[in-house]
Amino acid sequence: KAGVTQTPRYLIKTRGQQVTLSCSPISGHRSVSWYQQTPGQGLQFLFEYFSETQRNKGNFPGRFSGRQFSNSRSEMNVSTLELGDSALYLCASSSGGTGNTGELFFGEGSRLTVL
């Protein structure tokens, strides 16, 4: 079974630009969650999508947005990039059922550097 695939793995942007990150979940999984990992703030929840609907949202500004497609693939977008957005962005998939709550399968992440 293929794991969670995130693209791109590495990218460099400058302040003010925008970026789109992509995540393909494990086949059959309907939930995709996004997390930001930084040395200072640690792992922070961004949002979760289940069956194309945002099911939960973290405390991030509106510059951070996401969506999920009918094939469960997900994208997240960060507009007007700031230096503090430099981070490892992790995507996690799960079946989405309450019986599997929190049992997440993570991708390797997309490392974003903002200059």
Next chain:
Amino acid sequence: AQKVTQAQTEISVVEKEDVTLDCVYETRDTTYYLFWYKQPPSGELVFLIRRNSFDEQNEISGRYSWNFQKSTSSFNFTITASQVVDSAVYFCALSEFPGGYNKLIFGAGTRLAVHP
């Protein structure tokens, strides 16, 4: 507000030693889930265990064991006879139930280094 504290930033042990990673949590919810995840040097977080707040039974899986004590709001993780392959960052996490779904509140993590 929910919070997870892992007071141990780094732990260094020699192979075959037992090691316990501490986790203390805060929540106003009466029902919740607790988790442990492992992040090896490769970077991918790996799920280890989920425990719901109704179940205070300790759990053992091979060399791994978990001690959940609601009275002290702790969910500690012990590795028996540690091995070099156990070297990783370990995260404790909390999720409210119901409604939390996959919104996990993570602790800062404990970096475990196991030396030969």
